[in-house]
Amino acid sequence: MELALLYKGLDRDCFTVLKILDSMLGKYEYVPLEIIERKSKLPPKVLARVLTKLNKIKAIIRTLTPKTGYRLTYIGLDLLALHSLSNAGVIAYLGTKVGMGKESEIYIAKNPEGQLLAVKFYKIGRVSFQKVKRVRSYLVDEANWIIRSKVTAEREYKALKDLIKFTPYVPKTYGWNRHAVVLSYISGIELYRYKVAIDPKGLLEKILSALREAYLHVGIVHGDLSEYNIVVSMEGDNEVPYIIDWPQYVYRDDPNHEALLRRDVEYVLKFFKRRYRVNIDVERAIKYVRGEAERLWV
Numbered sequence: 001m002e003l004a005l006l007y008k009g010l011d012r013d014c015f016t017v018l019k020i021l022d023s024m025l026g027k028y029e030y031v032p033l034e035i036i037e038r039k040s041k042l043p044p045k046v047l048a049r050v051l052t053k054l055n056k057i058k059a060i061i062r063t064l065t066p067k068t069g070y071r072l073t074y075i076g077l078d079l080l081a082l083h084s085l086s087n088a089g090v091i092a093y094l095g096t097k098v099g100m101g102k103e104s105e106i107y108i109a110k111n112p113e114g115q116l117l118a119v120k121f122y123k124i125g126r127v128s129f130q131k132v133k134r135v136r137s138y139l140v141d142e143a144n145w146i147i148r149s150k151v152t153a154e155r156e157y158k159a160l161k162d163l164i165k166f167t168p169y170v171p172k173t174y175g176w177n178r179h180a181v182v183l184s185y186i187s188g189i190e191l192y193r194y195k196v197a198i199d200p201k202g203l204l205e206k207i208l209s210a211l212r213e214a215y216l217h218v219g220i221v222h223g224d225l226s227e228y229n230i231v232v233s234m235e236g237d238n239e240v241p242y243i244i245d246w247p248q249y250v251y252r253d254d255p256n257h258e259a260l261l262r263r264d265v266e267y268v269l270k271f272f273k274r275r276y277r278v279n280i281d282v283e284r285a286i287k288y289v290r291g292e293a294e295r296l297w298v
Ligand SMILES: Nc1ncnc2c1ncn2[C@@H]1O[C@H](COP(=O)(O)OP(=O)(O)O)[C@@H](O)[C@H]1O
Pocket: 098, 099, 100, 101, 102, 103, 104, 105, 106, 118, 120, 171, 183, 184, 185, 186, 187, 190, 228, 229, 231, 244, 245, 246
C-alpha cells in the first residue's frame, strides 16, 4: 500500500507506539511487550489493536520467542518522520514515490503553501539486510542501519542549508526529521539522460561554479559527483543544473579532499567532453574550483 494511505490510516495511539519503538532502537532487538505497555499507558485492548494494525502494515515486526516483543521497520520510521514533519508544518501533503536511489527513496510532497517538495528517505542497508538477515541479528544490522540513515539525513540537511547561501545550483532544503530530508522538488532530467543540451558550456560553467562556492565558502567537496547526481531543469529559456545527493561530502581539511575534488571535476569534465564535446582543461578547472584561478577560461 502507498505510504500516504498507510499514514492516513493511523491514529494517535499508533504514533505513540511507533515513537516508543524508535526511542528504544539499538537497546533491544525486540522491545518486550511489557515495556511498550508500561511506556504507552494504553489500555491492553487498545494496545493490542494498535500492535496488530502496525504489524499488518509492516511498520513493526513481532517476535513470540523468547517472549513477545516488537521492533520498528523502515516503514514505521517513514510514518514517524512524516508525522513529525507534518506536525512541524514542513509538509502538508504526500504524493507518490518519484525516485529510487541505491540507499534512498524519494517522494513528491507539498508544503502548506502548495509548493512542490521532494522528501528523501534514507534506507541504508535496505538491500543488504535482506541477505544477511539469517546470519546476524537485527541489533547489529537493521538497527544500526536505521541509526546511520538518521545521521546521513542530518548530514545532508546541514550541507544543503549552508550551500544554498552561496550557490543557486543545489536543492533548497526545508527541514529534516529522523532519516528524511525535505528538499525543493526539481522538475528536471538527470544529466545522464539529458541528450541534447542547448548550452552545454554554460551548463558546465554553472556546475563548476557550484563546486567552487562549495569549496571556498562552505569548505566542502561533494565526493560522489557524476551525471547521476546532477539534474537539469528548464527554467524559462534557461537550463539550470542542480547538484544533488550530498551526504558523503568531505571537509577541506580531510586528507582525501584533494583526491575527491579531482575525481569529481574529472568525472564531470569527461562526461561533458564525451556527450557534448565541451573541452575544459582539468588542471585549470581544479584551480578554478579551489580559488587559485579567478576564471575558468584562460
Ligand atoms: N530534490 C529532488 N527533486 C526531484 N527529484 C529528486 C530530488 N532529489 C533526488 N531526486 C531523484 O531521486 C534520485 C535519487 O536521489 P539521490 O539524492 O541521488 O539519492 P541516492 O543517494 O539514493 O542516489 C535522483 O536521481 C533524482 O532522480
